[in-house]
Amino acid sequence: MKTLVLVFHPNMAKSHANAALMAAAQALPDDDGSTVTVRDEYAQYPDGRIDIAAEQRLIESHDRIVLQFPLYWYSSPALLKEWEDQVLAFGWAYGPDGRALESKEITVATTAGGPESEYQTEDNGATMREVLSPYRMMARYVHATWREPFVVFGAMELSDEALAETAKQYQTFLTD
Ligand SMILES: Cc1cc2nc3c(=O)[nH]c(=O)nc-3n(C[C@H](O)[C@H](O)[C@H](O)COP(=O)(O)O)c2cc1C
Incomplete structure (x- = not known):
């Protein structure tokens, strides 16, 4: 399995959670036939101009695509939306x-940032499954197989130990 992790964080230098997850993904060794490629997309495109052909080639050469990002306004940082709009093009995707x-x-x-309890029931607004439904729908639309997401709640309050444990769980998620 060749896995591609595309990380979308507009301020990685200030990131606690995504920086730890990205480092955990980068630390994974190449195995027999199993590799994990990690790309910091904001670092790749500081001017926001996405190399569409390069992104499409990357996707074509991997089996699993992981879109990693901090939840911003019940959605993603802007570059991921732009990435979807540009890269998932008609005639290709x-x-x-x-x-x-x-x-x-x-x-x-x-x-x-919110705790799991804020995303449990419809009484609180929406479940995390509902919040992430645009990605599930996108996967469905492009005839890909959707895999249940990896979600970290309370990301701003995680102790170093909890974050290290979460990073280990992320490694398992990426290599399972
Ligand atoms: C612009 C902005 C919008 C945010 N919106 C949400 C949100 O809708 N729901 C939520 O649970 N946390 C929200 N947060 C908190 C972030 O998800 C949290 O800071 C991030 O996941 C922590 O990861 P990091 O350490 O990699 O930055 C928001 C933070 C920012 C800066």
Whole structure:
């Protein structure tokens, strides 16, 4: 399994949770036939101009795509939306001849400032499954296989020990 982790954090230098998850992903050794490629997309595109062809080639050469980001306003940082709009193009990702993601697995790894209790019931607004439904729907639309996301709640309050444990769980998520 070749896994591609695309990280979208606009201020990685100030990140606690996503920086730890990204480092954990980067630390994974290449195994027999199993590799994890990690890209910091804001570092890659500081001017926001996405190299569409390069991104499409990366996707084509991997089996599983992980979109990693901090939850911002019940959504993602802006570059991920731009990435979807630009990279998941008609004729490539969808449309009559657009089947590039058909055999791929897509999932999300996100960190939320709010605690899990805030995302449990509809009484509190929406469940995390509902919040992340645009990604599930996107995967469905491009005929990819959706994998249940990796979610970190209370991301701003995690102790160093809890974050280290979460980072280990992320490594398992990425290599399972
Ligand atoms: C602009 C902005 C919007 C945010 N919106 C949400 C939100 O909708 N829900 C939530 O649980 N946390 C929200 N947060 C908190 C972030 O999700 C949290 O700071 C982040 O996951 C921590 O990860 P980091 O250490 O990698 O930055 C928001 C933070 C910022 C800066």
